[in-house]
Amino acid sequence: MTEPVLVLAGLQKTFGALKVTxxxxxxxxxxxxxxxxxxxxxxxxxxxxxxxxxxRPDTGSISFRGRDITALPPEKRARxxxxxxxxxxxxxxxxxxxxxxALGVQARAAHPLALFRxxxxxxxxxxxxxxxxxxxxxxxxxxxxxxxxxxxxxxxxEIAMALTLEPAAILLDEPLAxxxxxxxxxxxxxxxxxxxxxxxxxxxxxxxxxxxxxxTVSVLVYGRVIASGNPATVRxxxxxxxxxxxxxx
Amino acid sequence: xxxxxxxxxxxxxxxxxxxxAIILFALLALLPVAVSxxxxxxxxxxxxxAMIFAIAALSLDLILGVGGLVSFGHAAFVGxxxxxxxxxxxxxxxxxxxxxxxxxxxxxxxxxxxxAVSLRTRGVTFIMITLAFGQMVYFLAQALSAYGGDDGLxxxxxxxxxxFEPFKNRTGFYYVVLGVLIACYGLIxxxxxxxxxxxxxxxxxxxxxxxxxxxxxxxxxxxxYVISGMIAGLSGFLLANHTDFVSPAFMSWPRxxxxxxxxxxxxxxxLHGAIIGAIAFLLTEDVLSGLTEHWKVIFxxxxxxxxxxxxxxxxxxxxxxxxxxxx
Amino acid sequence: MTTGxxxxxxxxxxxxxxxxxxxxxxxxxVFGVMDFINLAHGVQxxxxxxxxxxxxxxxxxxxxxxxxALAAALVIGLALEFLVFRHLYERNHLxxxxxxxxxxxxxxxxxxxxxxxxxxSVPVPEFLAGNVALLDGILYPTYRxxxxxxxxxxxxxxxxxxxxxxxxxxxxxxxSNAPMVSALGVDINKLFMIVFAxxxxxxxxAGAMAAPILSVEPGMGDNILILAFVVIVVGGIGSxxxxxxxxxIVGLVDTLGRSFMxxxxxxxxxxxxxxxAGAALSSMLIYLVMAIVLYVRPEGLLxxxxxx
Numbered sequence: 092m093t094e095p096v097l098v099l100a101g102l103q104k105t106f107g108a109l110k111v112t113x114x115x116x117x118x119x120x121x122x123x124x125x126x127x128x129x130x131x132x133x134x135x136x137x138x139x140x141x142x143x144x145x146x147r148p149d150t151g152s153i154s155f156r157g158r159d160i161t162a163l164p165p166e167k168r169a170r171x172x173x174x175x176x177x178x179x180x181x182x183x184x185x186x187x188x189x190x191x192x193a194l195g196v197q198a199r200a201a202h203p204l205a206l207f208r209x210x211x212x213x214x215x216x217x218x219x220x221x222x223x224x225x226x227x228x229x230x231x232x233x234x235x236x237x238x239x240x241x242x243x244x245x246x247x248x249e250i251a252m253a254l255t256l257e258p259a260a261i262l263l264d265e266p267l268a269x270x271x272x273x274x275x276x277x278x279x280x281x282x283x284x285x286x287x288x289x290x291x292x293x294x295x296x297x298x299x300x301x302x303x304x305x306x307t308v309s310v311l312v313y314g315r316v317i318a319s320g321n322p323a324t325v326r327x328x329x330x331x332x333x334x335x336x337x338x339x340x
Numbered sequence: 341x342x343x344x345x346x347x348x349x350x351x352x353x354x355x356x357x358x359x360x361a362i363i364l365f366a367l368l369a370l371l372p373v374a375v376s377x378x379x380x381x382x383x384x385x386x387x388x389x390a391m392i393f394a395i396a397a398l399s400l401d402l403i404l405g406v407g408g409l410v411s412f413g414h415a416a417f418v419g420x421x422x423x424x425x426x427x428x429x430x431x432x433x434x435x436x437x438x439x440x441x442x443x444x445x446x447x448x449x450x451x452x453x454x455x456a457v458s459l460r461t462r463g464v465t466f467i468m469i470t471l472a473f474g475q476m477v478y479f480l481a482q483a484l485s486a487y488g489g490d491d492g493l494x495x496x497x498x499x500x501x502x503x504f505e506p507f508k509n510r511t512g513f514y515y516v517v518l519g520v521l522i523a524c525y526g527l528i529x530x531x532x533x534x535x536x537x538x539x540x541x542x543x544x545x546x547x548x549x550x551x552x553x554x555x556x557x558x559x560x561x562x563x564x565y566v567i568s569g570m571i572a573g574l575s576g577f578l579l580a581n582h583t584d585f586v587s588p589a590f591m592s593w594p595r596x597x598x599x600x601x602x603x604x605x606x607x608x609x610x611l612h613g614a615i616i617g618a619i620a621f622l623l624t625e626d627v628l629s630g631l632t633e634h635w636k637v638i639f640x641x642x643x644x645x646x647x648x649x650x651x652x653x654x655x656x657x658x659x660x661x662x663x664x665x666x667x
Numbered sequence: 668m669t670t671g672x673x674x675x676x677x678x679x680x681x682x683x684x685x686x687x688x689x690x691x692x693x694x695x696x697v698f699g700v701m702d703f704i705n706l707a708h709g710v711q712x713x714x715x716x717x718x719x720x721x722x723x724x725x726x727x728x729x730x731x732x733x734x735x736a737l738a739a740a741l742v743i744g745l746a747l748e749f750l751v752f753r754h755l756y757e758r759n760h761l762x763x764x765x766x767x768x769x770x771x772x773x774x775x776x777x778x779x780x781x782x783x784x785x786x787x788s789v790p791v792p793e794f795l796a797g798n799v800a801l802l803d804g805i806l807y808p809t810y811r812x813x814x815x816x817x818x819x820x821x822x823x824x825x826x827x828x829x830x831x832x833x834x835x836x837x838x839x840x841x842x843s844n845a846p847m848v849s850a851l852g853v854d855i856n857k858l859f860m861i862v863f864a865x866x867x868x869x870x871x872x873a874g875a876m877a878a879p880i881l882s883v884e885p886g887m888g889d890n891i892l893i894l895a896f897v898v899i900v901v902g903g904i905g906s907x908x909x910x911x912x913x914x915x916i917v918g919l920v921d922t923l924g925r926s927f928m929x930x931x932x933x934x935x936x937x938x939x940x941x942x943x944a945g946a947a948l949s950s951m952l953i954y955l956v957m958a959i960v961l962y963v964r965p966e967g968l969l970x971x972x973x974x975x
Contacts, residue, residue, distance in 0.1 A: 143552055169554035181549045183542040189353065194542055197535050198554035204536040204563075211353050211533060221350045233350040256554065410761050457958045460965040464704050464760055465904055468896040469961065472954055475893045479950035485943060593893065597706075597768040604765055636776040643769030647762050648754055 094157060095120045096260045096290040097173075102141060102151035104134075104314075111137045112148065113314035119260060119290045119307075124282075126293045126301045126322075129311035130334075135294045136178055138311070139264045142292070143175045144168045156259055169198065174253035175262035178294075180245040184238030188229055188248055191237050192220040195255030223251040227281055243274025247281060260290040267297045279304065302326065310334070361525060361612040368518055372511045384514050386626055387619070391517045392578045394618035395524050397602040398611060399571035402528055404600065405609035406537065407564045408544030412467050413454070413474025414599050417447050417569040419591025421576020423481060426493045426586035436501045440577060447573030448566050450477075455565035459558050474596050481588040492587025499581050507581045517578055521615070524571055528611055531567070540564050601643055606654050616654050671805040676926045677919070682811055684918025685818030689873035691895040691902070691910040692825060693866030699905025699971055700838055700862045703752065704760055706767040709892025710774040711867050715740050715874025716883045717778055720787045723878075729792030736875045737868055744867030748860060756859065771889070779885045786882035814876050821872065822911060829907055838862065839971075894921075897953055901960045903967025912969055917953050924952040 095118035104112035111134040119125045129135055140146040142153055144165035152161045160168055183191050193216040197203050200216065210216060224233055227247040232240065237248060246266050253261050266282070267275050279300050285291070286304065295301050301308060302322045309319040310331050318328045325331055368387065375384050396418050403409045421443045428439050454473040458466055487493045498507040507513045531537050539560050543550045547557045580586050589595070598621065606617025624642070628635035694708045718739045723732030751770065755763045791810045798806035829835040837853055874888070881887065894917060902913025928949040932941035960968060 165551045166554050166556050169552050183545050195553050206536045209533050210535045210538045472897050476951050476954035483946040483950050636772040640769045640773030644766045647766040
């Protein structure tokens, strides 16, 4: 068996008296799509923030590609190949789609902050950016400002930005939230096309999508993983049915 | 899909030419001609001063407009540049090639230290801290009793350049300042369009996104702050030579407020806007102060009304009239 | 340096701290609740002093003059709120800074037109004239004690209002979470007006109380405004307790630095260079303190809860 890309070991995080992350351990293998589900307030986004470095866990460790990254700031994790998208879409509204994606390419280029080299017409940035834009199906929107994209297009743009990091793992925080049916189907197809190439941790409410896409499903309730395994097993788990799936009716 | 195929599907970004800036510089270059044809020479002095402030406003626009950092202490850099120049001239050193490195280094040092502290905060706290650091330099200059203290320091010589005296004659000085202004505009334009500039612009709108993309946002902002301070120091060097005088008032906090107003007046983030804003500011000041010694009673409300009723500054106004495009 | 001098300077520092607290409390409250940065807060302090000059000389009574000055300052403050400030609450900080900067230019110059550019003063009220004998036969003006006492009393009142009343509860909630307060069904505009009126009165009170001991002149509000900013940054933005602690630190450090820096430096260097370095260093001292505090705790010493 191959080494997992991402390993969480005993993560704990409390806000005041509230344990939002309560001893979470899980791992994601290369190419695996690991879905994380759970009712609202289960602490899913808080967990993603800890993995991406925007929050620091109280105890526990995060290792990525065999290296302990628990104390690294977000930008170093990103440079190490850990990409993420946000529950509330996060792009640079006044830059075009191409520029947004090229910013990601730039981060991994030899001189990411060159002071005097023009960025807008730099083929070494725009080339890979175009490829990522094609891959997520935004080619005809390349010169539109990110701020004027539709919601689903912004989601796709975020994924394109994640791809330019040449990531070993991508954290996807509810990529389908607030997206209409048609755009949702397009995004699911996009995620399916990426499956196998990147390790992905997918936080999602859309059960249909989760069970269609995931290799492994973990269920988070009140900051604690109550079940983890292949989709069929998790679906059949009585504790999960009671705590979570039952509510879905 | 390969990137070659993608390239076929996605056209290259369009290139834009800085039309307004070119017209502006051409008009400025023609002013001495107009003076020789009978326009009062007062205009030459006034526009020289306006262009010196335009350099400072341009540098502020790099952090305020492009980087989104509202620095309320920018006059400190102008003052440091002016004082370094004034002190060196007083001590008998007039060579520009020696003064300028000192000016630029001092401003870079001050920018690096105060920037590192100020950038630990955001928003309103950043405004207050930059204001306080600016005030610190102001009081420091007041305490410099060997160099005039509160009264300021009169200069009896101007800087020289390898034996030449580029600041001696009024028209010559004018063209030197215009040249420096164009060079600064070019430099800042290049920086804004660079990889660094793109990351800086992006961080203004969404610092979190820039961080998770792999950039150290504070580092980017600090470098911009330092560069901006060095250019402002350059304008201080010119200002000291132009007024033959330096005083703590150069860096009093209303001066920083005025620089912010110049940038906003022209249109935040627009580089030629900063130049237009500075010129419009000094012309207005000149006209109003000719009317009454209490001109600030008119000017203050003008600022208030401007903020309340316009968006996008003078450049926004030009754009509404169909001149120039938004980029 | 004698013990007596030290005591006097400690009291002077305390007195500056109290004035700063009154100004900073209003500033931080307005900012905390309304997310509004009001540079014109310093000119409201100045107006308090000028109005005290006018009304004390008109009525011949310090107390009556003080009350009328406060009432007039309130009227002016509310007029400004109605005409300018309330149109800025929704704007970004840059617009707020710029518009209130314009007001400073107007009011500093306006004061020159109305009262002239020369410094004015208010006579110390007779019932507070004279000195209090401290130990070693050192005298300290009674009025300054009264200023410290009244400042502390106002501070206590403020503490009571903020901590113990319903309005205070809304203020505290508003300082950390304004949308929540409006969700509670509170008329947010009315709350803003009360907070603003409150801040104006505090600044004007500080200005009026300072009028008998400081010279009343155009621009006097600017220096205190910047010191108040330092206070807020040191204490933690939006926090009244922070403003109190920060004000005392700034008041004491500044006063003691200015009076003892020379003596301290003379231990290491000659008298003339000590004088020169002392002047420079003591004027920078509070900014250095601010920088150190920020470096260690970017959010200030006692930040308002819920505001990082």
